[in-house]
Amino acid sequence: MNKEKRKGFFKAVTACTLTAAMLLSGGCGKQKEEKSKIAVITKQKLSFWSDVQMGAEDACNELGFELLYSVADGDNDYVSQEAAIQHAIKEHAAAIVIAPNGKTELNSAFEQAEKNGIKIININSRADYPGVISLIRSSDTEGGSVAARHAVEILKKNDENLTKLKNIAIIGHTASTAEDRISGFVDSFTNLASSAIAPDVMVENDQNPEKLAAAKQEKIEAYKKGIIKGTPCAKRDAAEEEAMKILTNSANEISVIFGTNTNTTLGICDAISELGLEDDIVVIGFNSDEEELGYIRTGVLDGTVVQNPYMMGYVGVRYAKRSLQGDNVPSILDTGTVYVDQTNLNTDFIQLLIYPRGKNDEDGNTEVGK
Template identity: 30%
Template sequence: MRRWWKWAVYIGGMSVFAGSASFTVYCAWKVYMYHQPEEKPAIADRKKAYHFVLVPEELDNDYWRLVEKGAKAAAKEMGVRLEYIGPRQANIEEHVKILEKAAASKVDGIMTQGLTEQQFTPIINRIVEKNIPVITIDTDAPTSRRTAYIGTDNYYAGFIAGRALVEDTGGNANVAIITGSFEASHQQLRVKGFQDAAKHEKGIHIIAIEESDITRVQAAEKAYKILKEHPEVNAFYGTSALDAIGIAKVIEQFHRERETYVIGFDTLPETIHYLEKGTIEATVVQEPYEMGYRAVKMMVDIIEGNHVPSINNTETRVIRKQDLPLRPARNYEVRHD
């Protein structure tokens, strides 16, 4: 009888001990889990509902196709939906209408140029009032309510183009400027920066400024007109991606490759071709792929409440024939998939 009582006491004690230990472990586990952050879903799952729209100045422009490639690469990486829609040819009224349609469809974010303060600031502000964030790319609208700008410092780009021309011509040149648009703010800034870089050079004379409407044909026609009216011109500066290409065609037509200096913008395949031949002496390099890629990532940050700087300048520099080939190629080569 005593032996049975002792076994009962022993078993009861062990049960109490085991229960106490289990309770202690359970409490410890609850305390541990309380301090652990909630597990977040994978990026693709968390962001798959985001719908962004990229509206370029000109849909089939090779420069904007590089912006598109960068944006699509980031969209795939982040698991968001991206639409690339815009005017077939540069047209501010059509551009604004496309922005209005994108806002009406209640997308999550819009990326576009801020081509003119007068026309783009009001539409950007109306979009933001609908709680749709806007990022400007390539051309800013600084007085608007856009959240951020990503792209070239266009005044600086024009300034370094001017200093390159001064250096390469020894400070003696009669210069004609062909700009993509008199209205677009980034083109205005590129002209102003160039003028400021050359204004104290006694041997640099700006003879004429013409507009190309951002087309090769118009750039060539204006270059032809300038050389007919001002045969003393021996240097050209083109401020849009297509201007120097049109200028180069006319320079070769006039057989003035050796006596005429040409500096342009961007590195489209035709620009590189003329740079290798020596018809174009120099060009200003931008980073269109990086603009598109970083814009999409910034838009995700904005929607998720993360801080994004209001100004995000990409690299800009002047390159010449000896600087080829350029790397990374993704900023300079257009591959049609």
């Protein structure tokens, strides 16, 4: 599949997912107009944000905008993001598409940008600022739920009623998105695990709904007590250190460990690999960094929840254009998540999602499904 056909197919698939009306209204940028600037500001130097940049670049090229791209040093770096907003104001940008590192820390800069007529769109996470026109992201709660559902499925393959379930460990990142991913994971995991009540308990209470509900709730509370939350980590090495503390503590018998973003996932995998626990503990991660995919291939990482960062950047710019034209845009757009493991990693759809511009082989040729 050549590059242009691949890009066309990728956008067609996404258009079907998000609806053509959302993505394509407002034309394809062929009208003659003065070239404006759009600032796209992301959180840190990871492949996820590189894919956001790709999407924004493609949309800017199609629509005739000049892209002002900047990336912060981490998901708690407000200073760099505020400086990027000030730069956008100085450059007379028409819009700012930003993944804010805080809920309120950038509000004064947003207010200044809005006073200068700049449209503000959020991607990935939302700031508590009333001037934000639209939020484009995957549901963090649902992403956590997806991770939990697959963790329970893996556990049930070897223990149908989860009678051998031990503690569940979670290491979150420092951005606000971690909170919803963790709550989605905990709620789904405990509910699903509690549904695997041993058959004798089910038979004993099947004629008494109240007793059955009470037995299930008792299981839920027991599972919640067995959840160990590590200290939130911004960097990979910090996540590895936190994972090592949890995994080497003799009081902690762990069945599952969940990382809420790329750095926490990689740190967990580093620790699991170093301790040789890949066959003993189910590891579920978030995002699709190349090293995460490598850990899936080697069996250290059982699976990961993959977002669609390319579309966040692409739709962010398109929504900016529509807003500048005076058109309404959705206040929120969910770009969805997909669970990726060894069984589907090499399928065409997943490869297109992970490599939106294709993956180059050793000879520099663009390939799909490799």
